[in-house]
Amino acid sequence: MPLDLPKLNSLGLPKPVSQTRVVVAMSGGVDSSVVAAQLAEEGYDVIGVTLQLYDHGAALAKKGACCAGLDIHDARRVAETMGFPHYVLDYENVFREAVIDEFAESYLGGATPVPCIRCNERVKFKDLLQTAKDLDADCMATGHYIQRKMGAQGPELHSAADANRDQSYFLFSTTPEQLDYLRFPLGHLSSKAETRALAAKYGLSVADKPDSQDICFVPNGNYASVIEKLRPGAAEPGEIVDTDGKVLGTHNGVLHYTVGQRRGLGIGGLVDPLYVVKLDVDAKRVIVGPKELLSTRIVPVREINWLGDEPFDSRSEWTVSVKVRSTRPPREAILRPLSATEAEVELITPEEGVSPGQACVFYDPDSTRILGGGWIWRGH
Incomplete structure (x- = not known):
């Protein structure tokens, strides 16, 4: 007789809900608040964690960017409403070294940096994920709009159901090991309105809170003032x-x-x-x-994180779709591995404004799966 396999809960774990501990990364925004509230209501053992990443002084009273003082307060209120513990961790030094300093260097090197990717890679999905494990959590959940699906070889990363909210460009550097531990409960929702409706249902004070538009440590989108403080010579x-x-x-x-x-x-x-x-x-x-000098066909990419089933350099080329900016749709391309972590991407239709410091993210052209990505490192 076949053995009875333990039933999987809604997070895909073979444990009763009440015995499953989940750390939720809470930014104070509506997305991560809904994730925490939903899991708490389902009966999971939820622990909310908010990272204090920087202190602008002025930013502490500023709405519209994550992880400032007001947002910590908002996250704490959600935890109180839903009755689960909430901790604030001071990651200012880590964040400055891993994200802000490189942001300034990259920007001044003529790049257009994407610090949110480095923050996910070097802070949230590294140090915070380790903290979750130290707290004996079975998994860590975030409010990102992306989907984790089980495939033949294990968990796969897929674009969000709502293409307008999809955050796959910012999460390409998630490793298979991290993906094993992470959960993204909002990825299947069809619109942001659904998320806000859930927030209202749980009676959360953040239900109508506006989305953050800016990079969290760049108040009002004013890059120049931040760079000037970090690198005075650039002014x-x-x-x-x-x-x-x-x-x-x-x-x-x-x-x-x-x-x-x-x-x-x-x-x-x-x-x-x-x-x-x-x-x-x-x-x-x-x-x-002239404008034609901005047009790029060959894009050199390094620091590649590969999420495909076969080894990256097991083929001489891959047919993929790629995004070279978060706001652009994926375009047809040929990906040629040069090593396990470096490649040349040939865009079938040349693109303008391909800039070092941006990410180049690879998608399976026949599905919603993200195959990985890397960093564009010099213009031709």
Whole structure:
């Protein structure tokens, strides 16, 4: 007779709900609050954890960015409402070293950094995940819009059901080991309205709280003021030059420009529009050129995290879809491994504004599965 296998609970674990401990990463926003409330209502042994990542002084009273003082207060209120313990962990030093310093370096290197990915990779899914294990939790749940599905080889990462909320671009560096332990209870919802309706159902004070738009440590989206504090030299004036080095004008600090920018260059009397094609921080130069210089077909990628079933370098090429920015739809591409962690991506249709410091995320063209991704590291 076949043995009776233990029944799996809603988190896919072979234990009674009441004996299953879940650490929920709570930012104070509506998404993670709903996850914590839902699991608590289902009867799980929930522990809420909020990370204090930075202290702006001013940011403590600012709404619209996660992990500031108000958000800690909001997370605590949700825990009180639903009756589960809540802890605040001070991760300021870790966050500064693992995320903020690299953000400044990357930005000034002419890149367009995506610090939320590094935060997930180096703080939330590393240190916080270890804390969850130290608390004897069976798994860790977050409010990210992404799906974890069981496949033939184990857990797989899939895009969220709601394409408008999908956060797969920010989670490509999740490793198979982390995926084993993580849960994303909101990934199957069809809209944000469903999440807010659940928050209202549980009587949560954050039900109508606006979504965070900014990078959490960049108040009001003002990159320049943050970079200026971290790297004072980047605010010094310099020259705007063309690709031959001819001086076309002056600027008041490299940090005020981004690759691909057209407006606000302050160069008059030109027949054809010019775009920022490169930033040279050491020479304090902003280099401009015609739009076609922004068009990229071959994208070098490194630090690859691979989530496919076969080893990454077991094939000479993979047919994939890729995203080179979070706001763009996946595009057809050929992925050619150079090693286990480096590759060349050939975009079938060239893209503009492909920038070092951005992520390049790989998708299975025939399903919703995320096959991994890496970091774009230099322009051609």
